[in-house]
Amino acid sequence: MTNLNDFSDLSDLGFDPFFQRQWNEFDNEGLTPARVFAEHRGAYELVSAAGSRLARLSGRLRAQGDDTGALPAAGDWVAARIPEDVRAPAIIERTLTRRSTFTRAAAGREAATQVIAANVDRVFVVCGLDGDYSVRRIERMVARVWAGGAQPMVVLNKSDLCDATEARAEEIMLACPGVEVLVTCALSGDGVPALAEAAGRPGRTGALVGSSGAGKSTLLNALLGEARFETAPVRPHDQQGRHTTTHRQLVRLPTGGLMLDTPGMREFALADEAGLDQVFSDIEALSAGCR
Numbered sequence: 001m002t003n004l005n006d007f008s009d010l011s012d013l014g015f016d017p018f019f020q021r022q023w024n025e026f027d028n029e030g031l032t033p034a035r036v037f038a039e040h041r042g043a044y045e046l047v048s049a050a051g052s053r054l055a056r057l058s059g060r061l062r063a064q065g066d067d068t069g070a071l072p073a074a075g076d077w078v079a080a081r082i083p084e085d086v087r088a089p090a091i092i093e094r095t096l097t098r099r100s101t102f103t104r105a106a107a108g109r110e111a112a113t114q115v116i117a118a119n120v121d122r123v124f125v126v127c128g129l130d131g132d133y134s135v136r137r138i139e140r141m142v143a144r145v146w147a148g149g150a151q152p153m154v155v156l157n158k159s160d161l162c163d164a165t166e167a168r169a170e171e172i173m174l175a176c177p178g179v180e181v182l183v184t185c186a187l188s189g190d191g192v193p194a195l196a197e198a199a200g201r202p203g204r205t206g207a208l209v210g211s212s213g214a215g216k217s218t219l220l221n222a223l224l225g226e227a228r229f230e231t232a233p234v235r236p237h238d239q240q241g242r243h244t245t246t247h248r249q250l251v252r253l254p255t256g257g258l259m260l261d262t263p264g265m266r267e268f269a270l271a272d273e274a275g276l277d278q279v280f281s282d283i284e285a286l287s288a289g290c291r
């Protein structure tokens with residue numbers, strides 16, 4: 001069986017000719033290619049061929065600030081200086097150019113975008129088939145995935161709570177032409193093998209995005225076959241989640257591919273769309289015939 005912690009073959013981490021070419025173009029003396037698996041308020045978890053390591057930004061990168069989106073995000077490839085002393089943090093010297101991004105407008109700042117996921121092949125737009133269901137939100141997220149250069153797939157989760165799953169799936173296929181739609185129940189495992197299949201082989205990277213409570217972490221746990229990540233019940237009256245996941249985390253699946261879990265997005269819409277969306281999602285929830 002493959003050792004899921006062994007990345008001595010960097011291509012299993014997603015390092016391919018696109019990144020290799022960039023790597024060869026700068027003075028990489030003393031630097032190691034590594035992938036950002038998690039970011040916690042300025043502290044980074046990197047994984048390189050040598051294993052996992054905590055890291056921080058170099059002074060030069062820190063000084064650049066984040067307004068240009070130049071700071072590393074989960075999924076990024078970076079060039080890091082890794083000291084021999086395992087207790088010393090690695091230093092991230094530069095971020096390699098991204099192949100794809102999934103972004104949203106950063107909270108409270110005009111014109112600034114926040115990179116939610118970098119270098120993902122497939123973004124899974126997860127939506128609960130309960131009060132979370134909103135065709136317009138799914139449409140917007142799918143458009144955002146295309147715009148960032150990744151391939152979208154819509155995951156309609158909580159099929160056990162809806163009597164009209166096929167109608168919902170058809171509705172999404174009409175609204176988002178050319179996008180695959182998968183119906184899942186993370187609790188029973190229905191549709192989870194198909195999700196694992198879509199997440200793909202070693203070297204491929206997926207990301208789970210969607211509102212809080214949609215079941216992203218529950219799906220990830222089902223893919224892993226263990227309750228590794230925290231999940232929490234939604235509010236009974238409106239099925240909104242409680243923002244249980246608080247940081248983005250990349251993990252390796254038993255199938256060898258990588259998957260990024262992300263915190264539920266509070267405000268995905270543009271500010272002036274947000275109110276309207278609420279109205280529409282209320283109407284949609286009423287007409288959906290879903291509990």
Ligand SMILES: Nc1nc2c(ncn2[C@@H]2O[C@H](COP(=O)(O)OP(=O)(O)OP(=O)(O)O)[C@@H](O)[C@H]2O)c(=O)[nH]1
Nearest residue numbers: 158186213215216217218231232233243244245264
């Ligand atoms: N009935 C039902 N409940 C589900 C299903 N999938 C997840 N849930 C429940 O939905 C709740 C929210 O699930 P989470 O996995 O924490 O949701 P999340 O999308 O990770 O939410 P954030 O981390 O807050 O963004 C939990 O109580 C899960 O048990 C499902 O297929 N059916």
Ligand SMILES: [Mg+2]
Nearest residue numbers: 216217244245
């Ligand atoms: Mg979660």
